[in-house]
Amino acid sequence: MKKGLATVAQHTDFDEIIDARTPAEFAEDHLPGALNLPVLDNEQRIVVGTTYKQRSAFEARRIGGAMVAENIARHLAGVLADKPKSWRPLVYCWRGGQRSGAFVTWLRMVGWDAHQLEGGYKNWRRMVVQELETLPRGLSWRVVAGPTGSAKTAVLAALARRGAQVLDLEGLAAHRGSVLGSLPGRPQPTQKSFETALFTRLRSFDAGRPVYVEAESRKIGLIHLPAALIERMRASPCMVIDAPRNARLDYLLRDYAWLGDDSAHLQNALARLHGLQSRETLARWHDWAGSGALDELFAELIDMHYDPLYRRSQAQNYSALGKAISLSTATLDDAAIDALAEAILASP
Numbered sequence: 441m442k443k444g445l446a447t448v449a450q451h452t453d454f455d456e457i458i459d460a461r462t463p464a465e466f467a468e469d470h471l472p473g474a475l476n477l478p479v480l481d482n483e484q485r486i487v488v489g490t491t492y493k494q495r496s497a498f499e500a501r502r503i504g505g506a507m508v509a510e511n512i513a514r515h516l517a518g519v520l521a522d523k524p525k526s527w528r529p530l531v532y533c534w535r536g537g538q539r540s541g542a543f544v545t546w547l548r549m550v551g552w553d554a555h556q557l558e559g560g561y562k563n564w565r566r567m568v569v570q571e572l573e574t575l576p577r578g579l580s581w582r583v584v585a586g587p588t589g590s591a592k593t594a595v596l597a598a599l600a601r602r603g604a605q606v607l608d609l610e611g612l613a614a615h616r617g618s619v620l621g622s623l624p625g626r627p628q629p630t631q632k633s634f635e636t637a638l639f640t641r642l643r644s645f646d647a648g649r650p651v652y653v654e655a656e657s658r659k660i661g662l663i664h665l666p667a668a669l670i671e672r673m674r675a676s677p678c679m680v681i682d683a684p685r686n687a688r689l690d691y692l693l694r695d696y697a698w699l700g701d702d703s704a705h706l707q708n709a710l711a712r713l714h715g716l717q718s719r720e721t722l723a724r725w726h727d728w729a730g731s732g733a734l735d736e737l738f739a740e741l742i743d744m745h746y747d748p749l750y751r752r753s754q755a756q757n758y759s760a761l762g763k764a765i766s767l768s769t770a771t772l773d774d775a776a777i778d779a780l781a782e783a784i785l786a787s788p
Contacts, residue, residue: 586681589688615661
Protein backbone atom coordinates (compact mmCIF):
# COMPACT_ATOMS: atom_id res chain seq x y z
CA MET A 441 0.00 0.00 0.00
CA LYS A 442 1.45 3.37 -1.05
CA LYS A 443 1.63 5.89 1.75
CA GLY A 444 -1.81 7.39 2.15
CA LEU A 445 -3.30 5.36 -0.73
CA ALA A 446 -5.33 2.12 -0.79
CA THR A 447 -6.65 -0.01 -3.64
CA VAL A 448 -10.24 -1.21 -4.00
CA ALA A 449 -9.10 -4.70 -2.97
CA GLN A 450 -8.02 -3.25 0.40
CA HIS A 451 -11.30 -1.45 1.18
CA THR A 452 -12.23 -3.90 3.94
CA ASP A 453 -9.01 -3.25 5.85
CA PHE A 454 -10.23 -0.02 7.44
CA ASP A 455 -12.30 0.94 10.47
CA GLU A 456 -14.63 3.13 8.42
CA ILE A 457 -15.23 4.11 4.81
CA ILE A 458 -16.07 7.75 4.14
CA ASP A 459 -17.73 8.86 0.92
CA ALA A 460 -16.73 12.50 0.35
CA ARG A 461 -19.01 12.94 -2.67
CA THR A 462 -22.31 14.80 -2.76
CA PRO A 463 -25.48 13.27 -1.28
CA ALA A 464 -26.82 12.85 -4.83
CA GLU A 465 -23.79 10.83 -5.91
CA PHE A 466 -23.96 8.78 -2.71
CA ALA A 467 -27.67 8.02 -3.27
CA GLU A 468 -26.96 6.60 -6.73
CA ASP A 469 -24.43 4.10 -5.36
CA HIS A 470 -21.64 3.82 -2.81
CA LEU A 471 -19.24 1.34 -1.27
CA PRO A 472 -20.97 -1.05 1.17
CA GLY A 473 -21.21 0.47 4.64
CA ALA A 474 -19.84 3.85 3.59
CA LEU A 475 -20.67 6.99 5.58
CA ASN A 476 -21.52 10.05 3.48
CA LEU A 477 -19.57 13.08 4.70
CA PRO A 478 -19.60 15.37 1.65
CA VAL A 479 -16.93 18.02 1.25
CA LEU A 480 -19.29 19.75 -1.20
CA ASP A 481 -23.06 19.37 -1.09
CA ASN A 482 -25.23 19.06 -4.20
CA GLU A 483 -25.71 22.81 -4.71
CA GLN A 484 -22.11 23.71 -3.87
CA ARG A 485 -20.75 21.31 -6.46
CA ILE A 486 -22.93 22.94 -9.11
CA VAL A 487 -21.65 26.39 -8.09
CA VAL A 488 -18.02 25.28 -8.30
CA GLY A 489 -18.54 23.57 -11.64
CA THR A 490 -20.32 26.59 -13.11
CA THR A 491 -17.57 28.91 -11.87
CA TYR A 492 -14.93 26.68 -13.46
CA LYS A 493 -16.67 26.78 -16.86
CA GLN A 494 -17.74 30.42 -16.88
CA ARG A 495 -14.86 32.15 -15.07
CA SER A 496 -11.66 30.24 -14.34
CA ALA A 497 -10.13 27.23 -12.62
CA PHE A 498 -8.54 29.54 -10.04
CA GLU A 499 -11.85 31.15 -9.10
CA ALA A 500 -13.49 27.72 -8.85
CA ARG A 501 -10.73 26.49 -6.52
CA ARG A 502 -10.88 29.64 -4.40
CA ILE A 503 -14.65 29.42 -3.91
CA GLY A 504 -14.63 25.63 -3.59
CA GLY A 505 -11.72 25.64 -1.16
CA ALA A 506 -13.65 27.78 1.31
CA MET A 507 -16.67 25.50 1.03
CA VAL A 508 -14.57 22.34 1.45
CA ALA A 509 -12.79 23.75 4.50
CA GLU A 510 -16.07 24.72 6.13
CA ASN A 511 -17.65 21.31 5.49
CA ILE A 512 -14.63 19.34 6.71
CA ALA A 513 -14.51 21.49 9.86
CA ARG A 514 -18.17 20.68 10.52
CA HIS A 515 -17.50 16.94 10.12
CA LEU A 516 -14.48 17.11 12.45
CA ALA A 517 -16.48 18.93 15.13
CA GLY A 518 -19.51 16.70 14.65
CA VAL A 519 -19.63 13.08 13.56
CA LEU A 520 -15.86 12.55 13.84
CA ALA A 521 -15.36 14.29 17.18
CA ASP A 522 -15.23 11.08 19.24
CA LYS A 523 -12.95 8.99 17.01
CA PRO A 524 -9.91 7.62 18.86
CA LYS A 525 -6.33 8.21 17.72
CA SER A 526 -6.14 4.60 16.45
CA TRP A 527 -9.06 5.11 14.02
CA ARG A 528 -8.15 4.25 10.39
CA PRO A 529 -10.59 5.62 7.81
CA LEU A 530 -10.64 5.15 4.04
CA VAL A 531 -11.89 8.17 2.10
CA TYR A 532 -13.01 8.28 -1.51
CA CYS A 533 -14.60 10.64 -4.02
CA TRP A 534 -15.44 10.19 -7.70
CA ARG A 535 -11.95 9.34 -8.98
CA GLY A 536 -9.58 9.81 -6.07
CA GLY A 537 -9.01 13.50 -6.71
CA GLN A 538 -9.17 16.76 -4.85
CA ARG A 539 -12.27 16.15 -2.74
CA SER A 540 -11.07 13.01 -1.01
CA GLY A 541 -7.46 14.28 -1.13
CA ALA A 542 -8.36 17.40 0.85
CA PHE A 543 -10.29 15.37 3.41
CA VAL A 544 -7.45 12.87 3.88
CA THR A 545 -4.93 15.70 4.29
CA TRP A 546 -6.90 17.16 7.18
CA LEU A 547 -7.54 13.79 8.80
CA ARG A 548 -3.82 12.93 8.66
CA MET A 549 -2.94 16.37 10.07
CA VAL A 550 -5.16 15.58 13.06
CA GLY A 551 -3.19 12.36 13.57
CA TRP A 552 -5.40 9.64 12.12
CA ASP A 553 -3.98 7.06 9.72
CA ALA A 554 -6.36 8.07 6.93
CA HIS A 555 -6.03 6.72 3.41
CA GLN A 556 -7.43 7.78 0.05
CA LEU A 557 -9.02 5.21 -2.26
CA GLU A 558 -6.86 5.10 -5.37
CA GLY A 559 -9.02 5.87 -8.40
CA GLY A 560 -12.01 6.60 -6.13
CA TYR A 561 -15.52 5.34 -6.80
CA LYS A 562 -14.67 5.06 -10.50
CA ASN A 563 -12.23 2.23 -9.74
CA TRP A 564 -14.74 0.58 -7.42
CA ARG A 565 -17.40 0.65 -10.12
CA ARG A 566 -14.97 -0.80 -12.67
CA MET A 567 -14.19 -3.68 -10.31
CA VAL A 568 -17.89 -4.40 -9.64
CA VAL A 569 -18.66 -4.57 -13.37
CA GLN A 570 -15.69 -6.89 -14.00
CA GLU A 571 -16.53 -9.16 -11.07
CA LEU A 572 -20.16 -9.50 -12.15
CA GLU A 573 -18.84 -11.00 -15.38
CA THR A 574 -16.80 -13.68 -13.57
CA LEU A 575 -18.36 -14.44 -10.17
CA PRO A 576 -21.60 -16.08 -11.48
CA ARG A 577 -19.55 -18.50 -13.60
CA GLY A 578 -17.71 -19.85 -10.57
CA LEU A 579 -20.84 -20.81 -8.62
CA SER A 580 -23.08 -23.90 -8.76
CA TRP A 581 -26.68 -22.79 -9.26
CA ARG A 582 -30.00 -24.50 -8.48
CA VAL A 583 -32.98 -22.71 -10.03
CA VAL A 584 -36.39 -22.82 -8.33
CA ALA A 585 -39.11 -22.39 -10.96
CA GLY A 586 -42.89 -22.49 -11.08
CA PRO A 587 -45.79 -20.32 -12.26
CA THR A 588 -46.81 -17.17 -10.44
CA GLY A 589 -48.28 -17.92 -7.04
CA SER A 590 -46.06 -20.95 -6.42
CA ALA A 591 -44.50 -19.32 -3.32
CA LYS A 592 -41.00 -19.41 -4.79
CA THR A 593 -39.79 -16.45 -2.73
CA ALA A 594 -41.16 -18.01 0.46
CA VAL A 595 -39.47 -21.30 -0.41
CA LEU A 596 -36.15 -19.47 -0.87
CA ALA A 597 -36.62 -17.90 2.56
CA ALA A 598 -37.29 -21.36 4.04
CA LEU A 599 -34.11 -22.63 2.39
CA ALA A 600 -32.14 -19.74 3.87
CA ARG A 601 -33.51 -20.52 7.35
CA ARG A 602 -32.08 -24.00 6.93
CA GLY A 603 -28.61 -22.66 6.22
CA ALA A 604 -28.70 -22.96 2.42
CA GLN A 605 -27.00 -20.36 0.25
CA VAL A 606 -29.76 -18.27 -1.33
CA LEU A 607 -29.66 -15.39 -3.78
CA ASP A 608 -32.89 -13.40 -3.41
CA LEU A 609 -32.78 -11.26 -6.55
CA GLU A 610 -36.25 -9.85 -5.99
CA GLY A 611 -35.24 -8.78 -2.49
CA LEU A 612 -32.14 -7.00 -3.81
CA ALA A 613 -34.21 -5.39 -6.57
CA ALA A 614 -37.07 -4.43 -4.21
CA HIS A 615 -39.59 -5.84 -6.67
CA ARG A 616 -41.58 -9.06 -6.93
CA GLY A 617 -40.91 -9.42 -10.64
CA SER A 618 -44.48 -9.20 -11.95
CA VAL A 619 -47.06 -6.61 -12.91
CA LEU A 620 -48.07 -6.51 -9.22
CA GLY A 621 -44.47 -6.64 -8.09
CA SER A 622 -43.67 -3.15 -6.79
CA LEU A 623 -43.35 -3.06 -3.00
CA PRO A 624 -45.28 -0.49 -0.95
CA GLY A 625 -43.06 2.25 0.44
CA ARG A 626 -39.91 0.69 -0.97
CA PRO A 627 -38.65 2.17 -4.25
CA GLN A 628 -36.31 0.13 -6.39
CA PRO A 629 -32.59 0.84 -6.04
CA THR A 630 -30.61 2.39 -8.87
CA GLN A 631 -29.03 -0.05 -11.30
CA LYS A 632 -25.57 0.71 -9.93
CA SER A 633 -26.68 0.27 -6.33
CA PHE A 634 -28.32 -3.06 -7.18
CA GLU A 635 -25.13 -4.27 -8.85
CA THR A 636 -23.02 -3.30 -5.84
CA ALA A 637 -25.39 -5.23 -3.54
CA LEU A 638 -25.37 -8.19 -5.94
CA PHE A 639 -21.56 -8.21 -6.13
CA THR A 640 -21.34 -8.14 -2.33
CA ARG A 641 -23.76 -11.07 -2.06
CA LEU A 642 -22.09 -13.16 -4.76
CA ARG A 643 -18.69 -12.64 -3.19
CA SER A 644 -19.97 -14.00 0.13
CA PHE A 645 -20.93 -17.41 -1.30
CA ASP A 646 -18.92 -20.60 -0.85
CA ALA A 647 -18.18 -21.91 -4.36
CA GLY A 648 -18.18 -25.47 -3.00
CA ARG A 649 -21.89 -25.35 -2.10
CA PRO A 650 -24.94 -24.79 -4.34
CA VAL A 651 -26.67 -21.43 -4.52
CA TYR A 652 -30.48 -21.45 -4.80
CA VAL A 653 -32.15 -18.76 -6.89
CA GLU A 654 -35.58 -18.12 -8.34
CA ALA A 655 -36.05 -18.34 -12.11
CA GLU A 656 -36.14 -14.77 -13.36
CA SER A 657 -36.34 -12.91 -16.63
CA ARG A 658 -33.67 -10.43 -17.70
CA LYS A 659 -35.48 -7.61 -15.88
CA ILE A 660 -36.97 -7.33 -12.41
CA GLY A 661 -39.08 -4.20 -12.54
CA LEU A 662 -36.64 -1.56 -13.81
CA ILE A 663 -33.53 -3.52 -12.86
CA HIS A 664 -31.50 -5.42 -15.46
CA LEU A 665 -29.73 -8.61 -14.40
CA PRO A 666 -26.10 -8.98 -15.50
CA ALA A 667 -25.75 -11.07 -18.65
CA ALA A 668 -23.29 -13.53 -17.08
CA LEU A 669 -25.67 -14.26 -14.20
CA ILE A 670 -28.79 -14.80 -16.30
CA GLU A 671 -26.84 -17.02 -18.73
CA ARG A 672 -25.57 -19.23 -15.89
CA MET A 673 -29.03 -19.44 -14.32
CA ARG A 674 -30.66 -20.45 -17.59
CA ALA A 675 -28.16 -23.26 -18.13
CA SER A 676 -28.40 -24.62 -14.56
CA PRO A 677 -30.48 -27.48 -13.07
CA CYS A 678 -34.09 -26.56 -12.32
CA MET A 679 -36.67 -27.62 -9.76
CA VAL A 680 -40.30 -26.81 -10.54
CA ILE A 681 -42.96 -26.29 -7.87
CA ASP A 682 -46.14 -27.99 -9.06
CA ALA A 683 -49.12 -26.66 -7.12
CA PRO A 684 -52.77 -26.66 -8.23
CA ARG A 685 -54.34 -23.46 -9.43
CA ASN A 686 -56.56 -23.09 -6.33
CA ALA A 687 -53.52 -23.34 -4.04
CA ARG A 688 -51.70 -20.69 -6.05
CA LEU A 689 -54.72 -18.42 -6.02
CA ASP A 690 -55.05 -18.78 -2.23
CA TYR A 691 -51.36 -17.96 -1.85
CA LEU A 692 -51.59 -14.85 -4.04
CA LEU A 693 -54.61 -13.64 -2.07
CA ARG A 694 -52.61 -13.97 1.15
CA ASP A 695 -49.37 -12.58 -0.25
CA TYR A 696 -50.96 -9.55 -1.92
CA ALA A 697 -53.76 -8.95 0.57
CA TRP A 698 -52.47 -5.42 1.14
CA LEU A 699 -53.58 -4.48 -2.38
CA GLY A 700 -57.18 -4.70 -1.20
CA ASP A 701 -56.51 -1.53 0.80
CA ASP A 702 -54.66 0.27 -2.02
CA SER A 703 -56.89 0.19 -5.06
CA ALA A 704 -55.10 3.11 -6.73
CA HIS A 705 -51.77 1.26 -6.63
CA LEU A 706 -53.40 -1.85 -8.03
CA GLN A 707 -55.17 0.02 -10.81
CA ASN A 708 -51.95 1.78 -11.81
CA ALA A 709 -50.17 -1.57 -11.95
CA LEU A 710 -52.87 -3.10 -14.14
CA ALA A 711 -52.63 -0.15 -16.54
CA ARG A 712 -49.17 -1.42 -17.53
CA LEU A 713 -50.92 -4.31 -19.31
CA HIS A 714 -52.30 -1.94 -21.92
CA GLY A 715 -51.73 -3.53 -25.31
CA LEU A 716 -51.38 -7.01 -23.79
CA GLN A 717 -55.05 -7.40 -22.88
CA SER A 718 -58.23 -6.13 -24.52
CA ARG A 719 -59.81 -2.87 -23.42
CA GLU A 720 -62.83 -4.77 -22.14
CA THR A 721 -60.66 -7.04 -19.99
CA LEU A 722 -58.65 -4.16 -18.57
CA ALA A 723 -61.83 -2.22 -17.81
CA ARG A 724 -63.23 -5.21 -15.92
CA TRP A 725 -59.99 -5.67 -13.98
CA HIS A 726 -59.89 -1.96 -13.19
CA ASP A 727 -63.39 -2.15 -11.73
CA TRP A 728 -62.55 -5.24 -9.68
CA ALA A 729 -59.42 -3.52 -8.34
CA GLY A 730 -61.48 -0.50 -7.34
CA SER A 731 -64.06 -2.60 -5.50
CA GLY A 732 -61.51 -4.89 -3.83
CA ALA A 733 -62.71 -8.00 -5.69
CA LEU A 734 -59.27 -9.63 -5.53
CA ASP A 735 -60.58 -13.21 -5.86
CA GLU A 736 -62.05 -12.57 -9.29
CA LEU A 737 -59.19 -10.35 -10.40
CA PHE A 738 -56.35 -12.69 -9.38
CA ALA A 739 -58.12 -15.70 -10.86
CA GLU A 740 -58.30 -14.06 -14.27
CA LEU A 741 -54.74 -12.74 -13.97
CA ILE A 742 -53.55 -16.32 -13.44
CA ASP A 743 -55.55 -17.70 -16.38
CA MET A 744 -55.16 -14.88 -18.87
CA HIS A 745 -51.79 -13.29 -18.06
CA TYR A 746 -49.47 -15.10 -15.67
CA ASP A 747 -49.79 -18.71 -16.81
CA PRO A 748 -49.61 -18.01 -20.56
CA LEU A 749 -46.59 -15.74 -19.95
CA TYR A 750 -44.91 -18.41 -17.83
CA ARG A 751 -45.40 -21.10 -20.45
CA ARG A 752 -43.87 -18.90 -23.15
CA SER A 753 -40.94 -17.47 -21.24
CA GLN A 754 -39.74 -20.38 -19.10
CA ALA A 755 -39.76 -22.97 -21.87
CA GLN A 756 -37.82 -20.64 -24.15
CA ASN A 757 -35.29 -19.36 -21.63
CA TYR A 758 -34.45 -22.22 -19.26
CA SER A 759 -32.91 -25.05 -21.25
CA ALA A 760 -32.89 -27.46 -18.28
CA LEU A 761 -36.60 -27.06 -17.56
CA GLY A 762 -37.49 -30.17 -19.52
CA LYS A 763 -35.31 -32.24 -17.18
CA ALA A 764 -36.42 -30.42 -14.05
CA ILE A 765 -37.27 -32.15 -10.80
CA SER A 766 -41.01 -31.74 -10.12
CA LEU A 767 -41.97 -30.80 -6.57
CA SER A 768 -45.68 -31.52 -6.11
CA THR A 769 -47.72 -30.01 -3.32
CA ALA A 770 -51.46 -29.80 -2.71
CA THR A 771 -51.29 -26.58 -0.69
CA LEU A 772 -48.95 -23.64 -0.15
CA ASP A 773 -49.41 -22.98 3.55
CA ASP A 774 -46.42 -22.60 5.88
CA ALA A 775 -46.09 -26.34 6.47
CA ALA A 776 -46.16 -27.06 2.73
CA ILE A 777 -43.51 -24.38 2.07
CA ASP A 778 -41.24 -25.93 4.70
CA ALA A 779 -41.80 -29.35 3.15
CA LEU A 780 -40.86 -27.99 -0.29
CA ALA A 781 -37.63 -26.56 1.13
CA GLU A 782 -36.78 -29.92 2.69
CA ALA A 783 -37.49 -31.71 -0.60
CA ILE A 784 -35.24 -29.30 -2.48
CA LEU A 785 -32.38 -29.82 -0.03
CA ALA A 786 -32.80 -33.59 -0.38
CA SER A 787 -32.64 -33.38 -4.20
CA PRO A 788 -29.38 -34.30 -5.97
